[in-house]
Amino acid sequence: MNRPPRSGRGGGRTRPPVRPPARRLVALLAVMAFGFSGILVRLVVLQVKDASALEQLALRQRIQRITIPAERGTIFDRSGQELAMSLPAKAVYADPHVVTDPSAEARAIASTLGLDETTVRAALQERVVNGRPVRFVYLDRGVDVGTAKRLADQDLAGIGFLAESRRYYPAADLAPQVLGYVGLDGTGLSGLELQYERILAGTSGSRVFQEDPSGTLIPQAGSVAIPPRPGDDLVLTIDRDIQYRAQVALQNAVRTNHAKGGTVLVMDPKTGAVLAMASYPWFDPNRFDRSNPAAQRNRAVTDAYEPGSVNKVITAAAAIQEHLFNLNQRFTVPDQMMVSDHLFHDAEVHPTEKMTLGDIIAYSSNIGTIKVAALLGQQRFASYLYRFGFGRPTGIDFPGESAGILPPSDGWWGTSMGTIPIGQGIAVSPLQMSAVYATIANGGVWVQPHLVEGVVGADGRFTPVAAPATHRVVSSETARTVTDLLAYGVDVGTGKQAQIPGFWAAGKTGTARKPIPGGGGYYADRYVASFIGFAPAADPAVLVAVVIDEPRTVFGGIAAAPAFRDIARFALARLRVPPAPRLPAPPHAIRPG
């Protein structure tokens, strides 16, 4: 077989021989076609069929969303001092599955956060719950940012941080029952924190950004931030200094009298603004989880008690308002008297005396008061109790207010006209009773007590709350006369220890027996002693109620009146009320010699 000649240098050009496609080329083509078909199919699967799911997966891997908690509003006292405030904080958590050395990490975490090492080590141990490994465990909440940063700098495996905020009560146990507290998640759980949750909480924001698998921010991808809307601030009617002084005086009164507890309330009788409110024992809201739940109750608002003799002011006001008798009229008052089937008696044994209404109030005569109430009649007397606010909540802006217990007048017992005029057989909250005295101090007009003066929005604008509800209960003349009687009681009667040097105070003592829970009468040896009064009597600026629970000295004039004096004197100075001379005693208030 002859081969075609090769073209050589200088040789003529020759066309390469055309050869039929080789088999392997065809095979290669087939393989390539198959390969490309596979790629095409895969592309279709990725780009069409699974496109949406893969896109979501990619976004989930890249996109991070961080919730930015809203800063809870601050609670200020009436002069702008912080009583409760929030600061950014961190929650520290662990993923036990990722933790590499539980013992070493527990040691580092415990020393940085001040936690128990054993507890932390136990939390870091891998475990399975309900067949699934635990991947999230809180190690600590509300850690301040600086401490959290110190821990983050140690770069411990499996330890993470979440943004949150922490509530602080800088004055610790000042007005704790009024302020209440918030839970670990920043939600108000009691007190004003609960009542004004919607205003204080604000709205959380968020920040969306992209990061690579190593967690590094991808700056070119941009980010979207929805800023949180901080909660509004509350401005209370509480005065921090008066509150402190009231708590000190209450604590002293409880300890001096070896009492079980006590409640104090200071109020501006003209506006219904509560200047101080506390119950002893109290607690530190910064560590509310370690406190006794009973100490967390704001007993001035949520608890009802039988008020005792402080209730006599209603009997007196009703009698004066109804012009039942001349104020110079003298009642024949023995030291005991039968009402229905029960024998009532005065606190002290005394011969039958002739007493004016002023004397009856000043010396807190039970029998005299029952006689005056009898002149009023059951229905009329009950209507005054209702008009003074008994049997229903005052409507103060505080959760869980007690309405007290006032049985309907058609359901009273035969002895009710003996017990109720002297403050037994009914129950009221200290706030309700204070509102009665505020009505007298305010010229006969009942004013709804309130704790919040206004709200400060994010723009810094102060919006006052709606004006408190008011209604007239007795005439201003009646209120003036009752004030005279109450001032006379402080001058010469059971309230002598409530006298304030330089001021003319008016008020009434109370000593009430404590009922046995569930019925069955009263304890023989358990009393509630109280004093409620206001000053200056001529132009009242401050009202103080002191209630002492189970004091060793049962009389309100001894157990509670000195605390009234201390608190009222301080409050008058704080409110810059100048001393005023004592007015002469009313002519009708003269005890027979």
Place this chain on the structure above:
Amino acid sequence: MAPAPRGRRRRIPFVILSALLVSVLVVGVVSVQAFVAQTSFKIQDLTDRTQALRQSYGDLRLDVARLSAPGRIAREAHGLGMRLPGDVQSVQVSEPAAAPPDPGRRGDSFALKGLIGEHP
């Protein structure tokens, strides 16, 4: 060696120009990207600083509130030996009888006007 064909010689400036243009564009895009990244990190830094300052402001506010709390002040004062006031006496100062006005004498404040003028 055979000389380059004329067409190839013509293409050389075009290739150089294109290469230059592409280089400039690449450098430009890279610079812009670097600038964006740098700015983004700067924003992040400033945000962090703002947050740190805000945190510091909050901490200081808390410190002030704690330090000015009446209970703390009372404890400090007690430690220094101070006591809460006991009984406070109030003295009523009777208002002195007003002297009849002397039309020829002007008050001290008016006397000052001679020195400082009527409308200082």
